Amino acid sequence: xxxxxxxxxxxxxxxxxxxxxxxxxxxxxxxxxxxxxxxxxxxxxxxxxxxxxxxxxxxxxxxxxxxxxxxxxxxxxxxxxxxxxxxxxxxxxxxxxxxxxxxxxxxxxxxxxxxxxxxxxxxxxxxxxxxxxxxxxxxxxxxxxxxxxxxxxxxxxxxxxxxxxxxxxxxxxxxxxxxxxxxxxxxxxxxxxxxxxxxxxxxxxxxxxxxxxxxxxxxxxxxxxxxxxxxxxxxxxxxxxxxxxxxxxxxxxxxxxxxxxxxxxxxxxxxxxxxxxxxxxxxxxxxxxxxxxxxxxxxxxxxxxxxxxxxxxxxxxxxxxxxxxxxxxxxxxxxxxxxxxxxxxxxxxxxxxxxxxxxxxxxxxxxxxxxxxxxxx
Amino acid sequence: xxxxxxxxxxxxxxxxxxxxxxxxxxxxxxxxxxxxxxxxxxxxxxxxxxxxxxxxxxxxxxxxxxxxxxxxxxxxxxxxxxxxxxxxxxxxxxxxxxxxxxxxxxxxxxxxxxxxxxxxxxxxxxxxxxxxxxxxxxxxxxxxxxxxxxxxxxxxxxxxxxxxxxxxxxxxxxxxxxxxxxxxxxxxxxxxxxxxxxxxxxxxxxxxxxxxxxxxxxxxxxxxxxxxxxxxxxxxxxxxxxxxxxxxxxxxxxxxxxxxxxxxxxxxxxxxxxxxxxxxxxxxxxxxxxxxxxxxxxxxxxxxxxxxxxxxxxxxxxxxxxxxxxxxxxxxxxxxxxxxxxxxxxxxxxxxxxxxxxxxxxxxxxxxxxxxxxxxxxxxxxxxxxxxxxxxxxxxxxxxxxxxxxxxxxxxxxxxxxxxxxxxxxxxxxxxxxxxxxxxxxxxxxxxxxxxxxxxxxxxxxxxxxxxxxxxxxxxxxxxxxxxxxxxxxxxxxxxxxxxxxxxxxxxxxxxxxxxxxxxxxxxxxxxxxxxxxxxxxxxxxxxx
Numbered sequence: 001x002x003x004x005x006x007x008x009x010x011x012x013x014x015x016x017x018x019x020x021x022x023x024x025x026x027x028x029x030x031x032x033x034x035x036x037x038x039x040x041x042x043x044x045x046x047x048x049x050x051x052x053x054x055x056x057x058x059x060x061x062x063x064x065x066x067x068x069x070x071x072x073x074x075x076x077x078x079x080x081x082x083x084x085x086x087x088x089x090x091x092x093x094x095x096x097x098x099x100x101x102x103x104x105x106x107x108x109x110x111x112x113x114x115x116x117x118x119x120x121x122x123x124x125x126x127x128x129x130x131x132x133x134x135x136x137x138x139x140x141x142x143x144x145x146x147x148x149x150x151x152x153x154x155x156x157x158x159x160x161x162x163x164x165x166x167x168x169x170x171x172x173x174x175x176x177x178x179x180x181x182x183x184x185x186x187x188x189x190x191x192x193x194x195x196x197x198x199x200x201x202x203x204x205x206x207x208x209x210x211x212x213x214x215x216x217x218x219x220x221x222x223x224x225x226x227x228x229x230x231x232x233x234x235x236x237x238x239x240x241x242x243x244x245x246x247x248x249x250x251x252x253x254x255x256x257x258x259x260x261x262x263x264x265x266x267x268x269x270x271x272x273x274x275x276x277x278x279x280x281x282x283x284x285x286x287x288x289x290x291x292x293x294x295x296x297x298x299x300x301x302x303x304x305x306x307x308x309x310x311x312x313x314x315x316x317x318x319x320x321x322x323x324x325x326x327x328x329x330x331x332x333x334x335x336x337x338x339x340x341x342x343x344x345x346x347x348x349x350x351x352x353x354x355x356x357x358x359x360x361x362x363x364x365x366x367x368x369x370x371x372x373x374x375x376x377x
Numbered sequence: 378x379x380x381x382x383x384x385x386x387x388x389x390x391x392x393x394x395x396x397x398x399x400x401x402x403x404x405x406x407x408x409x410x411x412x413x414x415x416x417x418x419x420x421x422x423x424x425x426x427x428x429x430x431x432x433x434x435x436x437x438x439x440x441x442x443x444x445x446x447x448x449x450x451x452x453x454x455x456x457x458x459x460x461x462x463x464x465x466x467x468x469x470x471x472x473x474x475x476x477x478x479x480x481x482x483x484x485x486x487x488x489x490x491x492x493x494x495x496x497x498x499x500x501x502x503x504x505x506x507x508x509x510x511x512x513x514x515x516x517x518x519x520x521x522x523x524x525x526x527x528x529x530x531x532x533x534x535x536x537x538x539x540x541x542x543x544x545x546x547x548x549x550x551x552x553x554x555x556x557x558x559x560x561x562x563x564x565x566x567x568x569x570x571x572x573x574x575x576x577x578x579x580x581x582x583x584x585x586x587x588x589x590x591x592x593x594x595x596x597x598x599x600x601x602x603x604x605x606x607x608x609x610x611x612x613x614x615x616x617x618x619x620x621x622x623x624x625x626x627x628x629x630x631x632x633x634x635x636x637x638x639x640x641x642x643x644x645x646x647x648x649x650x651x652x653x654x655x656x657x658x659x660x661x662x663x664x665x666x667x668x669x670x671x672x673x674x675x676x677x678x679x680x681x682x683x684x685x686x687x688x689x690x691x692x693x694x695x696x697x698x699x700x701x702x703x704x705x706x707x708x709x710x711x712x713x714x715x716x717x718x719x720x721x722x723x724x725x726x727x728x729x730x731x732x733x734x735x736x737x738x739x740x741x742x743x744x745x746x747x748x749x750x751x752x753x754x755x756x757x758x759x760x761x762x763x764x765x766x767x768x769x770x771x772x773x774x775x776x777x778x779x780x781x782x783x784x785x786x787x788x789x790x791x792x793x794x795x796x797x798x799x800x801x802x803x804x805x806x807x808x809x810x811x812x813x814x815x816x817x818x819x820x821x822x823x824x825x826x827x828x829x830x831x832x833x834x835x836x837x838x839x840x841x842x843x844x845x846x847x848x849x850x851x852x853x854x855x856x857x858x859x860x861x862x863x864x865x866x867x868x869x870x871x872x873x874x875x876x877x878x879x880x881x882x883x884x885x886x887x888x889x890x891x892x893x894x895x896x897x898x899x900x901x902x903x904x905x906x907x908x909x910x911x912x913x914x915x916x917x918x919x920x921x922x
Contacts, residue, residue, distance in 0.1 A: 055495040058446070059488030062479060068453045069476035076468020076544070083457025083464075084845035090458050091855050095862060098447040102866060105443035109873055151711045153543050154462050156846050239542050243711060331469045332539070332546040339473060346480040350488075357488050360499050 005237035007336040011074045012326045014343065016306055022067045023134070023176070023298045024183065025060040029053050031184020031207075033100065033127025034177065037120050039188070039199040046120060047108060048365045050377040052191035055361045057104060059354060064097065073339055077153070077242070077329035078313055085147050085157035086137065089164055093133045096126040108377050127184075128177055135176025138305050139169035142254060144228065144317030153241060158318055168225070171218055178211035179301065182278070183294045189287035191365050201282060204290075208279035208297075215271060215301060222308060227253020228315040228323055236311070236327040245328070247320040254308040264307050271300020378743055379841065386852035387459045387844040390859060392826075394451050396819055397863055401445035403818045406520055406567055407574025408438045409486075409513035411605060416509045420502050430594055431509075432497075433882035434578065439494060440873050444866060446487070451859070459855075463833050463843035467545045470536045470553060471526055478522035486515025520570070521563050528559025530834050531825070532627035538730060538837075540710045540723055545837065557623040562825070565616035568609050569821065572781060573814035575606030579788060580811035581878055583804040586797065591881050599797060603788030610782040617778070618674075624828075625675050625683065628835060630760060631828030633686045634767040636671060637661055641685035645672035651772075654764040659687060686761050693732065694757035700733025702726040704745045731837040735759060738841045762830040770823040777817035784810060 032053050040046035053060075072079040083090050099122045107119035143166070146159035165173075185204030189197050226249045233245040250256070258264050278293030309315070315323040330336070370376045412431055419427030453475065456464045464471075489511040496505060529536070535552030536545045547553065579602040585595035625632050633639075637654040638646065639661070648670035653662040673679055703726035709719035726733070737745050738759075739752035748756075784807065791797040797804065829835060833843040 055491035056488075058491050059484065061446070062484045062487050065450065065453055065483060066476070066479035068457075069472065069479040071472075072453075072457065072464065072468055073472030073476035076472055077465050079457045079468060079472065080461035080464035083454060084459070084461035084847070087458055087845070087847060087851055088854070090454060091858060094451060094454055094458075095858060097450055098862065098866075101443045101447045102869065105439060106869060106873055109440075109877075151708055153465055154846060155465070239539065241541075241543055241711070244714070331472070332542070334550070335469050335473055335547045338547070338550045339476060342477050342480055346484075350480070350484050353485065353488055357492055360492060360496055 002237040004239075004333045004336075007333060007340065008236065008326055008330050010340065011330060011336055012306075015071070015074065016302060017347075018063070018067045018070050020295075020298055020302055022063040023179070023302065024295050025063045027131060027134075027176070027180035027298075028183040028187055029057045029060050030127040030131045031177075031180035031182065032188060033123035033184075034131070034181055035184055035188070035200070035203055036123045036127070039185070039196065039203050043113075043116060044367055044370070045196050046116075047370050047377065048192050048196060048367050049188060050104065050107070050123075051370050052188060052365045054104070054377040056354075056357060058101070059357065061097075061101070070339075073335065074331050075313065075329050076331060078324055081147055081155045081157075081324060081329075082137075082145075082314055084155065085145060085159075086140075086164060087157070088161040089133055089137070093130050096129045100126040104377055127180075131177040131180040132170075132173035134173075136165060136169040136173035138176070138302075139172030140164055140166075141312075141314055142172075142222065142305065142308060143168060143225065144315040144320070144323070146318040147316050147322075148319040149242060149322050151243070153243075168218075168221060171214055171221070175211055175214040175218060175301065178207045178214060179275075179294065179297060181207040182211060182275075182282075182297075183291065186278075186282055186287050186291045186294060189282065190291065193364055201287075204282050205279055208275050208282070208294075211297070212272065212275045212279075215268075215275070219268060219304075222254045223252060225254055226251050227256060227308070228312050228320055229253050229256065230311065230325070233325075233327070239332065240328045242322045242324055242328045245321060245323075245325075247315070247323050249320060257307050257310055267303040267307060268300055271297055271304060274298075274300055379738075379844070379846070380849065381738075381841075382849050383847055383852055384841050384844045386849070386856060387847075388840065390459060390852070390856050391455060393856075394448065394455060394859055394863075395826075396822060397867075398445070398448040398452055399818060399822055400815055401441050401448065402520070403566075403570035403573040403814065404441050404577055405438065405445050406516050406570025407572065407609075408434060408441070408577070409509075409516045410571060411574050411578060411602070412438065413506075413510050413513040414601065414605070416506050420506050426593055426597065429882055430598055433594065434598070435494065437581070437874065437877055439490075440870065440877060442490065444870050447866070448863070459845050459847070460833070460843050461845040463838060465544060466838055466843070467529070467533075467536070467834055469544060469546045470529055470533075473547065473550070474522045474526040474529075474553070478519055478526075482515045482518035482522060484515075486512055486519060489515060517567050520567050524563040524566055525554050525556070525559045527825075528556045528562060529553060530832075531562075531829055532556055532558040532623075533834050533837055538727060540707060540720065541714050543707070543711060545834070558620070558627055561616055561620045561623050565613060565620050566821075568612040568616060569814070569818055571609035572606060572613055572778075573818060575602045575609055575785070576781060576807075576810055576814045578602035579606065579785075580808050583807040584878065585881065587801060587804050587808070589798075592798070594882055596792070596795075596797070599788070600792040603785050603792055606781070606785040607789055610778060610785055614778055614782070617775070621675055622677060628828065629684050630686070630689050630762060631767070632675065633684065633689060634762050634764040634828055635771045635824065636675070637664070637764055637768045638671070638683065639686045641682065641688045642671075644680045644682050645669040646683055647671060648674060649768075652768065654768050656761075656764050686764070690757050690761055693760040694753055696729045696732040697736050697753050697756050699726045700729035700731065701736060701745050701748060702733070703730040704733035704737075731832070731834075731839065732756075734842050735831065735839050738839070759831045762828055767824055767828050770820045770827065774817050774820035774824060777813050777820070781810070781813060781817075 032049055036046055036049055040049050103119045103122040103126065107116055147155055147157045149155050182204050185200045185207060188200035189204065192200065228247050229250045231246050231248050234240040274293045274296030278290045278297060281290035281293060311325045311327060313324050313326060313329060412435055415427055415431045415434065419431060489508050492500065492508045493512050496508060500508065534556040535547065535549040537548045539546045578598050582595040582599040582602065585591045586599065621632065637649045637652040639659050647666040647668045649661065650665045650667055652664035655662050672681060672683060675683060703723055706719040706723035706726070709716050710723060733745055736748045736752055736756040737743050739755045740748035787803065788807065791800055791803065831839050831841065833840045
């Protein structure tokens with residue numbers, strides 16, 4: 001296979017890995033934030049929850065930053081078009097993400113009830129909103145986004161802010177939130193004890209049930225939606241812009257890849273299996289394995305989305321022929337080669353020291369210690 | 378069509394969010410290194426006071442770090458949200474250092490800082506020391522990659538325009554990272570962070586010395602900070618000089634503005650110690666000059682000619698005319714990449730492409746092929762940045778640097794004589810000096826980035842073309858959002874910082890007693906620290922202050 005084409009496919013897969021890392025690690029912390037007021041009834045219970053993810057949220061959040069940086073480096077045109085097009089949504093995402101580190105660092109530094117209540121609401125909003133937006137963004141990609149380019153690749157977004165929250169996007173957003181809450185709840189079962197852990201188990205079981213239903217509805221919905229098909233394009237192995245192709249909307253097009261390669265149905269099946277088995281394991285008091293099945297559920301959901309879209313990443317609903325694909329929005333061969341080198345060295349290193357950090361901080365959170373420790377969240 | 382107001386608002390938003398972010402970055406850069414030094418002393422000597430010092434300054438670091446991370450998120454996304462044309466045009470090069478920053482540096486820093494704070498009881502001394510080192514290494518590597526990215530904007534190395542993809546593409550990664558501007562600026566900026574941390578630690582320690590509290594911790598911190606500060610300030614000034622030397626080659630207009638040099642002078646040129654630049658008339662209303670000094674200062678020779686602003690502007694007008702040819706050819710290539718004639722025309726004028734873009738702002742219907750000579754003259758005038766602002770932000774920064782150098786020299790002398798507590802005036806001065814390094818850093822940022830105008834990428838892409846095509850109302854919405862959120866943040870942050878400083882470290886003697894009782898070694902966090910729920914105790918402590 002041609003080197004550049006190989007790199008393009010590799011970075012498409014790596015983009016998936018990044019979005020997965022983001023969904024799993026950031027999503028878990030977001031889920032805890034969203035559940036904070038629901039399963040944490042007393043201040044100490046809430047602090048236990050926060051301290052359970054306390055040593056790791058900072059590192060986890062870097063998945064989000066790395067996601068932004070990697071999309072910028074590997075898919076500059078996606079970064080430019082998506083981030084500017086979805087301006088208001090991106091700002092809401094950003095602002096809620098900004099408030100979260102502050103809520104973490106500052107919540108327990110001021111011992112008044114009013115202050116901590118404000119911080120808890122911040123956790124709820126900055127947990128739920130980003131996950132809804134994350135899912136809704138994926139939902140919008142599946143439907144196409146209203147944008148087009150000038151001759152010099154200046155992009156214009158012509159939709160409104162509200163149109164980004166259409167019914168299908170909301171469904172996708174809720175699915176993403178439900179999975180995040182499941183992951184967060186599972187981690188709470190692992191890290192806390194007693195009544196708090198019991199409430200987390202119940203919340204997690206409910207969340208995964210919701211996720212199963214939403215994923216199923218989404219699947220049926222997608223089979224009826226129009227999809228994008230490349231009818232004329234430059235050889236994928238060549239450098240190109242989105243100005244030199246033609247694209248058509250075809251009914252059922254989002255399932256075209258599945259029809260062409262039925263083996264791909266394995267991916268959504270993995271998603272369902274992850275959710276169902278994970279939920280059962282959580283009920284059977286095996287939270288650690290249940291967490292890993294949650295990862296599998298994310299693999300299935302994100303993978304199914306990617307297959308529906310392939311080779312598109314961000315189709316245009318108003319000018320389909322200017323849709324962004326893997327082939328026309330990706331970086332140059334030189335950049336991809338360097339980025340591959342850096343990733344090959346540092347991604348394993350990151351996984352290694354992240355695991356080490358979790359290992360060092362292993363075990364249940366000690367509520368008694370939190371009370372005494374001035375550094376505790 | 379590009380809207381002037383949107384570009385202007387986008388610039389204000391970026392400047393505001395970047396300057397705000399840069400309030401927290403230098404302190405993190407320096408304080409992490411300072412913590413690594415403190416903890417090294419602790420591990421080598423085994424004296425518990427150094428552990429107490431490490432933990433106390435780490436507490437203050439964390440308050441600062443949270444806002445640094447939060448506001449850094451904005452920066453990572455703002456290129457895409459507000460500078461989308463820029464992002465598409467140079468993302469192939471510019472995105473890579475940002476991504477590598479995440480992979481190599483920020484991930485490590487963020488993961489390790491959790492362990493640094495929470496891992497005291499769970500890690501051996503050696504392990505914890507390594508964790509602290511990795512936090513310092515991470516924050517400084519972070520600065521390296523960000524400044525490699527910024528270095529590309531100042532002096533684009535290692536990239537070439539590809540007419541097929543209509544963007545700049547990476548040609549040599551090593552040329553990108555070893556750009557002289559990036560390297561000099563990385564060292565200059567990191568060390569500026571060390572200076573900031575040194576002033577911060579010295580100032581807070583002076584506060585305790587004035588109040589006769591935590592004397593042991595404050596004296597030791599003050600001594601270490603001033604020694605750290607002397608070395609760092611000398612470093613920051615040396616590297617600033619190197620940066621000027623580099624800039625003289627890559628960005629002559631910026632250097633001419635920094636020195637308010639309107640006309641090319643015979644070498645060796647005079648140095649404008651003080652001046653009042655007037656951009657309209659292209660002259661200084663008044664100036665105090667030192668003859669012959671500028672040429673050796675800037676070029677490290679006596680006879681190199683330094684071009685003045687008028688000369689730079691005239692030569693740029695010619696480049697704009699040539700650049701228009703490149704833009705016209707590119708427009709043909711965008712729909713038909715195989716047009717040979719257009720490709721030949723583009724290749725002939727490629728080096729002036731950015732200058733062709735410059736005139737778009739003034740051309741009828743923003744079509745450069747319709748540009749008149751008057752439009753070209755306006756665009757050429759644009760190539761000269763705001764001389765007054767650059768001249769003065771630069772001078773304030775340099776003035777502050779020498780002020781801090783003088784302060785550190787006295788500080789070292791007093792604290793080596795071990796009688797700094799007997800100089801209350803000096804201590805008060807060090808307390809009031811705390812804002813100075815932060816201001817100096819901001820001034821440095823302004824000099825560098827205002828001096829880069831009218832370009833986002835020097836000689837390649839005008840700022841005016843780089844912004845996203847938003848509506849004015851979107852920009853007003855986001856500006857109001859950022860300003861109100863950031864104002865709330867800074868109030869909370871300052872409150873917590875002042876509160877943590879007033880509260881001070883855990884009482885040293887009580888800790889020692891407790892250590893003897895329990896002989897657990899690791900529990901400096903022990904009982905006498907105010908439990909969070911005991912409001913009264915906290916109140917008493919603050920009254921005592």
